[in-house]
Amino acid sequence: MIDVTLESVSKRFARAGDTAAVDDVDITIAAGEFFTLLGPSGCGKTTTLRMVAGFYFPTSGRIRFGAEDVTRRPPNKRDTGMVFQNYALFPHMSVAQNVAYGLKIRKVGRADARRRVEEALGQVHLAGYGGRRIDQLSGGQQQRVALARALVIRPRTLLLDEPLSNLDAKLREETRTEIRRIQKESGTTAIYVTHDQAEAMAMSDRIAVMESGRVQQIGAPREIYHRPATAFVARFIGRSNVLSLPVTGGTDDSVTVGLPDGGETVVAAPVGHGLRAGETALVSVRPEHIGLTSTTEPGALPGRVTELEFTGMATNLIVDVAGESVQVAAIDVPAGLAVGDQVGLRLTRERMWVVRP
Amino acid sequence: MGGATVTAAPTAATVPPVTGEPTPSGRDRRPRLADRLSGGASSRWFPYVLVFPLALILFGYVVQPMFATFAESVGVDGVANYTEFLSGEGVARSSLLTSLLISAASVLLCGIVGVAMAFLLKRFQFPGRRLIEAIILVPAALPPLIGAISFQLLYSETGILPRGLQQLFGTENPVLPFTGIAGVLVVHTFTMYPFFYLAASAALAGMDPSVEEAAYNLGAGRVRVWRTVLLPMLTPALVSASLLVFMTSLASYTAPLLFGVDRTMTMQIYINRTNGDLPMASAYASVLAVVSILFLLGMRWYEGRRSYRSQSKGVAAHRREITNPFGKWAALAASILATVVLLAPVGTIALVAFSADGSWTTEVIPSAYTWQNFVTIFSDPKAFQPILNSLQMSLLATVGCVVVGVLIAYAVRRLDFRGRALLDVAVMLAWALPGTVVAINLISAFSTGNAFSFGQVLIGTFWIMPLAYFVRFLPLVFRSSSATLAQIDPSLEEAARNLGASWWRAFGTVTLRLMLPGVAAGALLAFVNGVGEFVASVLIYTSQTAPISVEINNRMYSFEIGTAAAYGMLQVVLIFVVMVISGRLQNGRSASREAARWSA
Ligand SMILES: Nc1ncnc2c1ncn2[C@@H]1O[C@H](COP(=O)(O)OP(=O)(O)O)[C@@H](O)[C@H]1O
Ligand SMILES: [Mg+2]
Numbered sequence: 001m002i003d004v005t006l007e008s009v010s011k012r013f014a015r016a017g018d019t020a021a022v023d024d025v026d027i028t029i030a031a032g033e034f035f036t037l038l039g040p041s042g043c044g045k046t047t048t049l050r051m052v053a054g055f056y057f058p059t060s061g062r063i064r065f066g067a068e069d070v071t072r073r074p075p076n077k078r079d080t081g082m083v084f085q086n087y088a089l090f091p092h093m094s095v096a097q098n099v100a101y102g103l104k105i106r107k108v109g110r111a112d113a114r115r116r117v118e119e120a121l122g123q124v125h126l127a128g129y130g131g132r133r134i135d136q137l138s139g140g141q142q143q144r145v146a147l148a149r150a151l152v153i154r155p156r157t158l159l160l161d162e163p164l165s166n167l168d169a170k171l172r173e174e175t176r177t178e179i180r181r182i183q184k185e186s187g188t189t190a191i192y193v194t195h196d197q198a199e200a201m202a203m204s205d206r207i208a209v210m211e212s213g214r215v216q217q218i219g220a221p222r223e224i225y226h227r228p229a230t231a232f233v234a235r236f237i238g239r240s241n242v243l244s245l246p247v248t249g250g251t252d253d254s255v256t257v258g259l260p261d262g263g264e265t266v267v268a269a270p271v272g273h274g275l276r277a278g279e280t281a282l283v284s285v286r287p288e289h290i291g292l293t294s295t296t297e298p299g300a301l302p303g304r305v306t307e308l309e310f311t312g313m314a315t316n317l318i319v320d321v322a323g324e325s326v327q328v329a330a331i332d333v334p335a336g337l338a339v340g341d342q343v344g345l346r347l348t349r350e351r352m353w354v355v356r357p
Numbered sequence: 358m359g360g361a362t363v364t365a366a367p368t369a370a371t372v373p374p375v376t377g378e379p380t381p382s383g384r385d386r387r388p389r390l391a392d393r394l395s396g397g398a399s400s401r402w403f404p405y406v407l408v409f410p411l412a413l414i415l416f417g418y419v420v421q422p423m424f425a426t427f428a429e430s431v432g433v434d435g436v437a438n439y440t441e442f443l444s445g446e447g448v449a450r451s452s453l454l455t456s457l458l459i460s461a462a463s464v465l466l467c468g469i470v471g472v473a474m475a476f477l478l479k480r481f482q483f484p485g486r487r488l489i490e491a492i493i494l495v496p497a498a499l500p501p502l503i504g505a506i507s508f509q510l511l512y513s514e515t516g517i518l519p520r521g522l523q524q525l526f527g528t529e530n531p532v533l534p535f536t537g538i539a540g541v542l543v544v545h546t547f548t549m550y551p552f553f554y555l556a557a558s559a560a561l562a563g564m565d566p567s568v569e570e571a572a573y574n575l576g577a578g579r580v581r582v583w584r585t586v587l588l589p590m591l592t593p594a595l596v597s598a599s600l601l602v603f604m605t606s607l608a609s610y611t612a613p614l615l616f617g618v619d620r621t622m623t624m625q626i627y628i629n630r631t632n633g634d635l636p637m638a639s640a641y642a643s644v645l646a647v648v649s650i651l652f653l654l655g656m657r658w659y660e661g662r663r664s665y666r667s668q669s670k671g672v673a674a675h676r677r678e679i680t681n682p683f684g685k686w687a688a689l690a691a692s693i694l695a696t697v698v699l700l701a702p703v704g705t706i707a708l709v710a711f712s713a714d715g716s717w718t719t720e721v722i723p724s725a726y727t728w729q730n731f732v733t734i735f736s737d738p739k740a741f742q743p744i745l746n747s748l749q750m751s752l753l754a755t756v757g758c759v760v761v762g763v764l765i766a767y768a769v770r771r772l773d774f775r776g777r778a779l780l781d782v783a784v785m786l787a788w789a790l791p792g793t794v795v796a797i798n799l800i801s802a803f804s805t806g807n808a809f810s811f812g813q814v815l816i817g818t819f820w821i822m823p824l825a826y827f828v829r830f831l832p833l834v835f836r837s838s839s840a841t842l843a844q845i846d847p848s849l850e851e852a853a854r855n856l857g858a859s860w861w862r863a864f865g866t867v868t869l870r871l872m873l874p875g876v877a878a879g880a881l882l883a884f885v886n887g888v889g890e891f892v893a894s895v896l897i898y899t900s901q902t903a904p905i906s907v908e909i910n911n912r913m914y915s916f917e918i919g920t921a922a923a924y925g926m927l928q929v930v931l932i933f934v935v936m937v938i939s940g941r942l943q944n945g946r947s948a949s950r951e952a953a954r955w956s957a
Contacts, residue, residue: 014773053855075854076863088852092870101866102856153856 001189002066002156004029004052009061011047011213021047023213024061029157029191029206034183036192038200039210040236045193046161048210052191053159054078065156076105081150081188082159086166087142089134095121095145096130102153120152121145123182140171147179151186158183158190164199176203197237201225209233229270230356234284241290241326242355243283247275255354257281260322261301265347269354282355287316287329289351292337293344300344308339319345403860404774411765412776415783417809418828422798423646423790429801430639438640448620453644456622459538459613460606463545464599470546471553471598472591479561482676483685485692492699493554496547498932499702500889502906503925505611506913507702508544510709513616517705521721540616545606547702552605553598560594593659600656604649608791610892623892626793630896635800642797646790653789657782703929709922717918730923740920742901743908744927750819750904751887754826755834758883761827762834763869763876770842771850788832792892795828800897822902825893830883834876841875842868874942881935889928 004027011022022044029035037045050056052063054075063071070078081102089098096117103113121127124144134142143163150158163179164172180203183190194200200207201221208218209232217229228234231242245257248264253271258264267283275281295302303321317328326345337343430438441449477483478490499507511517512535519531526532535543568590572582610623619628622645629638679688710730712723734740762784768774769781790798803815803824815821845868853863869876891906898907905924912921 053851055851055854074860075851076857076859078855079857080855082852082855084848084852086846086848088846088848090849090852090867101853101858105857105862149852149856159855 005064036204044213081155087146120148287327289348291346404772422802425802463606467550471550475557483688502891541612544612556594556598747904753823758834766838796893796896834879837879
């Protein structure tokens with residue numbers, strides 16, 4: 001295991017005009033860490049991962065494994081173990097031959113290789129499957145063979161590109177726990193790519209949220225959820241209302257904003273936010289941090305229900321507050337509440353947070 | 358990691374690898390030489406290392422000879438040779454027109470036969486349907502010369518059918534003989550309708566039957582459905598097939614040769630060449646090349662822009678059972694007739710192969726039979742030499758085709774480099790050029806030494822023959838390799854690279870290994886085509902290098918028809934063996950079918 005550093009890495013594809021698929025990305029991944037690249041489809045996750053694997057070379061910037069600069073090193077000299085989205089198992093080899101492929105290249109002795117293959121297959125609960133043909137395995141089993149093949153070479157980093165996207169929902173949850181367990185056991189640095197935020201949250205030590213080739217925020221799952229850096233992150237991780245509110249004052253780590261009903265409130269903000277009175281702050285507040293009350297309660301924002309959807313655990317509402325649509329997830333809803341009714345919204349002040357555009 | 362130096366110990370991973378010590382900053386943007394050499398598909402200039410020799414080969418043996426031919430055609434008389442194509446009464450002009458006319462008529466005839474066959478076999482259920490489907494490509498599978506000979510033996514003035522009818526009706530002359538252009542058209546129809554048949558049946562198979570049903574449901578009658586739904590959906594397939602048939606007819610040489618139609622482009626090339634007027638032969642070859650290239654480009658353009666390909670999900674098109682009793686009997690009679698017609702050419706060659714030379718004069722079929730022909734061609738060293746020549750030259754060419762064809766397919770499909778489309782076009786150029794033109798090109802280029810022949814004169818040597826076969830059949834291996842490659846996920850090779858394999862190793866152990874069935878199918882196809890080759894051979898062979906087909910032609914001239922047919926049987930048997938093997942090659946089947954579309 002080893003730490004991986006991306007320094008100002010950009011990638012422009014020759015055919016894709018001027019837009020960068022990956023734009024000035026700086027990431028440092030600690031040895032042994034489970035690090036996830038998260039973002040919507042097309043945001044540059046795969047491109048970033050493939051630069052780490054050596055399948056693309058960055059247009060500019062540097063990639064280091066530990067102290068070594070591997071920026072332009074070919075993929076076969078990098079000693080990474082990659083799990084491909086479609087598994088990329090060799091169809092003309094048995095399970096054991098697939099797993100042994102990397103060992104053979106590393107000239108590991110036969111007895112030793114056989115032992116390690118058995119061990120790796122055991123690790124992914126496929127002991128005894130070595131003689132099977134690839135097409136005799138289910139999707140989940142193939143996925144685990146791919147994982148075993150990548151792990152058996154004891155790579156410096158494990159690279160996984162949406163490895164669970166071809167599995168059904170239940171298997172996906174089981175497998176993500178497995179991957180996490182195996183990664184912890186082997187202590188390998190892992191870089192994981194997904195567009196599924198729940199998966200990212202559940203598995204990662206840290207997450208980099210990407211959008212349009214840029215890193216929006218890097219942080220632990222809780223930090224990203226509770227302290228999103230940008231409006232995009234706030235909306236992409238879970239759901240969130242991002243309200244544009246006028247700034248009336250503030251300190252180093254908070255701002256005072258005006259509310260649509262004429263009141264004011266103090267909202268926590270990142271240190272050095274730089275917002276001044278008169279400017280507009282973007283304030284994120286999650287639907288589950290908004291309570292429903294009567295319109296008469298002091299400090300409540302008055303609004304009108306425009307959509308209402310019962311999901312079992314909670315009721316999702318969209319409430320029109322002075323022309324702005326606010327999402328609300330309420331556990332307790334007054335009996336008989338219907339579209340068109342007037343309600344009061346109580347914002348949980350300590351859960352509100354100022355984000356960058 | 359530094360490849361071989363990796364040990365099994367997990368801690369080894371943290372030891373800086375031998376090849377990877379941090380390079381001094383400022384210089385580290387340039388990869389080390391060792392890394393560059395194994396840089397693989399991801400390094401920016403690697404593709405050029407692979408592509409350069411391939412491009413050189415294509416330039417040296419396909420493109421440059423074409424220019425040499427053009428230079429030859431204007432070298433002595435300037436443009437005089439070309440003005441003949443424009444002036445009113447000349448042979449050149451009438452040959453060009455005849456060639457175009459024959460090609461247009463061939464398209465029409467093949468279109469009618471091929472599309473009708475596709476509809477009957479894909480849409481109707483009747484007795485004998487499976488048998489006909491199985492043998493439908495047999496006439497077209499024959500090598501060009503032996504195929505044309507079989508039609509001559511069957512349908513010409515001295516052919517079995519006209520003479521048979523003459524005897525049957527007791528008339529004075531053979532009944533319904535095909536001569537001249539009509540004979541050429543018979544050969545073309547029988548050997549080229551598969552282009553339409555295959556294209557139309559693929560289009561029919563890919564057509565969602567519910568589209569047609571929707572039209573009926575909306576109240577359209579049968580004619581209207583045909584006009585407004587079926588034909589428009591078949592159009593792309595029909596256009597492609599038309600272009601293919603037109604090109605193939607234009608390139609056809611054996612049919613005009615056997616039916617004595619001298620005024621065609623290919624015959625004029627041959628006649629001028631044998632009369633020693635190479636500049637005029639070159640002018641014909643250049644004109645033919647230009648027309649062929651135009652068709653090739655037209656075909657690529659058309660296939661590139663054709664957008665809709667209806668894909669069928671669920672219900673397969675059902676076949677209509679023919680139920681009315683009269684229809685049933687008619688269908689049975691028609692399928693028996695079709696079976697006989699389809700098998701007649703091979704049957705004729707087989708029959709004649711056992712006839713004693715000189716025994717067949719005015720009878721409907723030969724009167725005396727013997728094994729002697731086969732004994733002769735195998736035991737007489739002089740008679741065996743052509744067989745040896747063909748096998749040897751064809752094998753050499755096939756090896757070349759495999760090495761170059763596989764690498765070009767890989768480069769075109771998998772690598773990103775400037776001029777990729779050009780490489781693709783250059784291979785297809787070799788395919789588009791008629792065999793006669795390929796031969797003239799090689800004659801023009803290599804009748805003096807040049808860089809690509811290492812300064813040697815190749816004309817009159819053994820080497821010109823395998824070279825011609827290589828140029829002609831490279832596209833077959835390229836096509837089938839490329840079709841297989843399209844089915845192999847590129848991430849397999851990446852997985853191998855990720856696990857530490859060098860580019861060569863990943864290519865060898867994964868990509869090439871998985872391509873093998875397709876490559877083998879293409880190689881077999883190239884090999885049998887080489888063994889059957891006549892069109893180019895006849896222009897460049899010497900008495901020592903005469904291949905089987907040239908020997909067949911010579912024997913026909915000296916009326917040793919039985920011996921000629923015995924040689925032909927060898928070619929036919931070889932073809933059927935190869936067809937069976939290719940069919941067995943798991944997943945090579947689709948590749949060989951793809952390649953077969955492009956052969957003939
Ligand atoms: N080989 C390529 N050539 C050109 N553009 C590419 C290539 N690979 C990816 N892109 C473009 O780069 C952007 C990022 O793609 P990718 O990294 O695959 O996104 P993600 O994995 O996050 O879905 C996309 O706009 C994509 O179209
Ligand atoms: Mg991706």
